[in-house]
Amino acid sequence: MLEQLPLAIDELTAGMIMIAVVLLAGPIAAIAFARSGEALKTMGKGQWAIERELPPSRGLTNNTTSVPRAVREQEIRQMVEAKSYRRQARGGEPLDVEVEVERLLSELDTPPQAIDRELREEVRQLVLARNERRMRQGKPPLDVEAEIERQVRNLEGLGQ
DSSP states (O other): OGGGSSSOGGGOOHHHHHHHHHHHHHHHHHHHHHTTHHHHHHTTOSTTOOOOOOOOOOTTOOOOTTSOHHHHHHHHHHHHHHHHHHHHHTTOOOOOHHHHHHHHHHHHHSOOOOOOHHHHHHHHHHHHHHHHHHHHTTOOOOOHHHHHHHHHHHHTTTTO
């Protein structure tokens, strides 16, 4: 009776077996994929997931008032001592730690320098050019003085 079958088992090739597997597994995989939408949305979430918001960026501000002076001095001293040690290890002269610490602390205690007139005038020219471009685009012009102050605030502290 086996001799009458059009396809005998010994005539099955690897290609025919692969086609049969794909034809059988394809629809099953498609159904599983279609039903997995909700599971994909919850992946990485749950009781053990790390879902926390990052703290807001502090920007480039020179906010040293929130740290006590003694803590700042101790951290600066450690940094300068490490710098001096590395310099000595390379064969250089050691730093005078006390002088360097006092110099760095005095830089932190002095208020930031006001931006010079030339730079302020340059910022003004840029704001005026931006206003002209905005008006050509049909947008309302910016308040020139307020925009200059905003730009100057963004520029303060960049060179430190």
